Amino acid sequence: MPSSVSNRFAMLTVLANLLIIGGCANTGGIKPQTHGTDASALDAGAAIRAANADAQWPAADWWRAYNDPQLDEWIAAAQAGNPTLAVAQARVREALSMAGVARSALAPQVNGNLSIQREHWPDNVFYGPGPLANQNTWNNTGTIGLSYHLDLWGKDRNAAERALDAAHASAADARTAQLELEANVVRAYVGLSRDYALLDIAKDTLEQQEKLAALARHRLAGGIGTQLDVSQAETPLPEYERQVDSIQESLALGRNQLAALAGKGPGAGDSITRPALALSIASGLPSALPAELIGHRPDVVAARWTVAAQARGLDVAKADFYPDINLLASIGGYAAMGPLFNFLRSASGSWSAGPALSLPIFDGGRLRSQYGAAAAGYDQAVEQYNQTIVNALKDIADQVVTMRSLETQINDARRSVAASRRNFDLSEEGYRRGLTDYVNVLIAQTQLLAAQQGLARIQAEQLMAHASLETALGGGLDDPANGPKETEALPGHGSRSAVTLLIRNPDVTPVVPPAAAGR
Missing domain, CATH: 2.20.200 (Outer membrane efflux proteins (OEP))
Structure with a gap:
């Protein structure tokens, strides 16, 4: 009996000493020196405040608003075959496996x-x-x-949560890669549509110029024209032919780009027919606070998970001071x-x-240096998050400004085309009747060509700007709830009891494996 009492006393003594030693752990005053920016405190700017706030959040298949089945097929092909996206998926699987390795220590x-x-x-x-x-x-x-x-001090638990937070960040990064891929396919496809429109304009201009040259030669043969008129009419022909060739080259390069984005050889792009884009929705923003506007972006969610992972790393480094x-x-x-x-x-x-x-007794400052490095890593993650939300708000504001400007520019460009067309028709008719010099026709045709090309490019920019706005708002691939809670991104708050899934809506994206389950 005395021996049993003595053993119990010895155990209690050891535990008490451990608690005393743990309480005396000295980090040398090292601590994080920065804090996360509250997105709601940032001034969203006049552009966002003045934007129409009646739009819906982007859907996961936001590109279907262009109403072009061929575009839908190429985006599906890119999601299935793009090597860069496959690399992002592999990184998610790797991160999940590493999280399993860390969790095994528990x-x-x-x-x-x-x-x-x-x-x-x-x-x-x-x-x-x-x-x-x-x-x-x-x-x-x-x-x-x-x-x-x-694991009295939570070192293994925090290490496991840090690894799982890194897996969450990898999953969000993969969604960012998917969103960027979708946007690039849309941009390349819109570029193809623009080049077809420019090719039509170039061919029409070349045909008009050939008719004018024929008319000049006919007038010369009839004795009412001059050799100068013929020369002036024939001079633009090689340039217009060059423009047709240049645009056909751009079309071929655009097909190659789409094939590459889909992970296919250039020959796959030969089957692409002329796009038939018809955007069916108006531009605008959802009615939401700035924090919610940017919270749907995968890059913001990834940055938040990275901060949470660094916070758990700080807790791991602190636990090294204890027995x-x-x-x-x-x-x-x-x-x-x-x-x-x-x-x-x-x-x-x-x-x-x-x-x-x-028990660490003397380590030459190694533990404090490790803790200092962890604190600096946490500060870096926080500042990168701060920069991400600043860039996100700027991106949204830029797209709103661009969309609003393009709406005005399109109206101006249409008026310019109408005026240039009227001027060209008048000058051409006057030349036919012998009332005006051919120089007037040449000037009017140059103005009409520039106006038509400008309108085609602005229309394409508007279609691209819609894609940029959808991606700036997150593209329907993520949700603020997919990120960590505010307390989980702070050191010393690593314990989690609720279950968090890497993908709360598995139908949103095929990037993350279905088995990606968290705590």
Whole structure:
């Protein structure tokens, strides 16, 4: 009885000393020096405040608003075959596997060891005579060991959560890559549509110029024209032919780009027909606070998870200051002589059990340096998050400004085309009747060509701007709820009891494996 009381007293003494040592851990005044920016506190700017606030959040298939089945097919092909997107998916799987490695430290570890050796003992002056001289024996060992880290300071738990936070960030990065890929396909496809429109304009202009040249030659033959008129009419022809060739080259390059985005060879782009884009929705923003506007972006969600991971890394570094206790136990059999299975007999067995304590006493400042590096890493993640939300708000504001400007520019460009067309028709008719000089026709045609090309380019820019606005708002691939809670992004708040999934809506994106489950 006295021995039992003494053992209990010894255990309580050890635990008390551990608590005292833990309470005396000194980080040398090292701590994070920055804090996250509250997106709601940022001034969204006049452009966002003045934007129409009646739009819906982008859907995951936001590009279907262009009403072009061929575009839908190419985006599906890109999602399935793009190598860069496949790399992003592989990184998510890698991060999930690493999270599993870190989480395994929370469970008891059981390991077995078996060694079976046949040994011949020497018979010489070094060994000397004896019962084993010149004999063959079995020297066998079989053990099973168990170890369990008590994790009194949450080091293993925080390390597991840090790895899972990194997996969350990788999943959000993969959604960012998917969104960028979708936007690039749309932009390339809109560029193809623009080049078709420019090709029509160039061919029409070339045809008009050929008719004017024929008219000039006819007038010269009839004695009412001059050689100068013929020369002036024929001079633009090579340039207009060059423009047709240049646009056809751009069309071929655009097809190659779409094929590459889909992970296919250039030949796959030969089947692309003329786009038939018809945007069916008006531009605008959802009615939301700035924090919610940017919270749907995958890059913002990824930045938040990175901050949470660095916060858990800070907790891991702090736990290194405290003592570690491992519970160890082993059982096994040992035999240096006798039959093959002699080590399995009860007489050859042994066991051991007990705690193992490790305590940092003097490390030359290593632990404080590690903690300082972790604190600096946390500050970097926070500032990168701050920069991400600043860039996100700027991106949204830029797209709103661009969309509003393009609406005005399109109206101006249409008026310019109408005026240039009227001027060209009048000058052409006057030249036919011999009332005006051909120079007037040439000037009017140049103005009409520039106006038509300008309108085609502005219309394409408007289609591209819609894609940019959809991606700036997150493209329907993420949600603020997919990110960590505010307390989870702070050091010392690493314990989580709720279950968090990497993908709360698995139908949104095929990027993350279905088995991506979190805590």
